[in-house]
Amino acid sequence: MGLSIIVATNKDNVIGVKNDLPWELPKDLKYFSKITKGQTVVMGKTTFESIQSRIGKPLPGRKNVILAFEKDYKVEGCEVVNDWESVIDLAKTDDVFIIGGAMVYKTALPYANTLYITEVSAEIKNADCWFPKINYPEWELTQEDPQSKDENNPYDMNFKVYKRKKPIEFLDFEHARTPEQIALMKKIEKDGLCPFCEKYFKKYHPNKILKETSNWMVSENMSPYAGTKLHLIIVYKEHAIMPGEIKPEAYAELSEIFKWAEKKYKLKAGSFFMRFGDTCYTGGSVNHAHIQFLLGSAKSDDANKDKLKVKLGYKKKSI
Ligand SMILES: NC(=O)c1ccc[n+]([C@@H]2O[C@H](COP(=O)([O-])OP(=O)(O)OC[C@H]3O[C@@H](n4cnc5c(N)ncnc54)[C@H](OP(=O)(O)O)[C@@H]3O)[C@@H](O)[C@H]2O)c1
Ligand SMILES: [Zn+2]
Structure with missing residues (x-):
């Protein structure tokens, strides 16, 4: 049970050239065989x-699972699945090894517990093909x-194994x-998915998407903070935990969203902030980076008015 990634890569994260491996390393192929023999491999x-x-056939001695969007893709001796959710389901019963390539590694990295990196x-x-950036901490x-x-293996190698420090918790x-x-x-x-990655946000979030750009989705927060007149949530589409993982062009794209919101809601004021990473520190319910965009009522002499309070983290009670 569980999900591992196995990959051979260099310091620049290169994994492929022209749909092939960039190197001939029989010693690494032997290591790959040793680790994956008898297991379920997903590619x-x-x-x-x-x-x-x-090699003219599926990998011998392993359950070969192919991910394909193409619905009627069939290969003798292999199981074909059409979505990532099916791989997550497989990992509930099998030891699943993700064996590439770039597109599948990118989807798999947030869900993996172990990385076998040569x-x-x-x-x-x-x-022309790279492994996604690993957040080593x-x-x-x-x-x-x-x-x-040696004479058969033209490069030095290091077989490294990394384990995730904390169990995966998206929520x-x-x-x-x-x-x-x-x-x-x-x-x-229960489904074991990240609720804010594009596909699953669109699937689970009950409110409709009000605005969408290449990198962001905007919707009303499903549980607005008490007292807000407007509470939008702006979610980065790709899986990103830290703000440094967000593409620079995505930050530029936020300007389009802010202009849209200012016009649509005729805003004169408001606040926004981003929650990211370990929710123990942020008071958030999801670790995937997202922006809260909100507006309360105006200050007045009304004795019933209170400040709008938002949890942004924790402090000692005495401070
Ligand atoms: N160095 C290493 O350890 C290593 C290991 C493996 C591969 N590689 C290299 O990686 C390169 C190939 O990588 P790649 O990114 O081009 O291709 P890939 O990840 O091997 O395959 C991409 C294809 O898989 C299907 N797919 C991917 N994600 C899916 C999903 N969530 N749901 C359904 N189908 C999905 C799609 O098939 P369709 O849309 O066509 O149906 C997609 O076009 C090659 O150069 C290979 O040599 C290197
Ligand atoms: Zn995510």
Whole structure:
């Protein structure tokens, strides 16, 4: 049970050239076989076809699962699945190894508990395929096994194993504010998916998307903070935990969203802030980076008025 990634890459995260591996390293292929033999291996269609053209058949001695959007794609001796949710389901019963390529690694990285990384000391000039950026503070190096180059293996290698330091938790129930939110979060937790990644936000979030750009989705918050006259949530489409993972052009795109909101809601004022990362620190219920955009009522002498309070983290009670 669980999800691991196995990949060979260099210091620049290169994994492929022209739909093939950038290197010939029999020692690494042997290591790959040793780790994955008898297990379930999941690969994208392009990687499967690259394996097929190398060895003429699926990987022997393993349950081969191919991810393909193409609905009627069939291969003898392999299982074909059409969405990532099916892989998550498989990982509830099998030890699943994600074996590439770039597109599948990118989807899989937030869900993996173990990374088997063969670090290859090679410079690759014509690379066209990369492993996604790893946020190393989330991972602990538990094993390494350096290998020197030899007559059959032209580059030094290091077989490294990283384990996730904390179990994957996309959601924080302690910070949920309403029973509806808790009910929905329970369903999402059972499905094992990140509720703010584009596909799943569109699937689970009950309110409609009001504005969409290449990188962001805007909707009304399903549980607005008490007293807000307007409470929007602006969610980054790709999985990102830290603001540094968000593409620079996505920050520029926020200007389009702010202009749209100012006009649509005839705003004279408002506040916004981003929650990101470990929810223990932020008071958020989801760790995927997102922006809260809100407006309360105006200050007045009304004795019933109170300041709008928002949890942004924790402090000692005495301060
Ligand atoms: N260095 C390494 O360890 C390593 C390991 C593996 C691969 N590679 C390299 O990686 C490269 C291939 O990577 P790639 O990114 O081009 O292709 P890929 O990830 O192998 O396959 C992409 C294809 O898989 C299907 N797919 C991916 N995600 C899906 C999802 N969530 N739901 C349904 N179908 C999905 C789609 O097929 P359709 O849309 O066509 O149906 C998509 O076009 C090659 O150069 C290969 O040699 C390197
Ligand atoms: Zn996400």
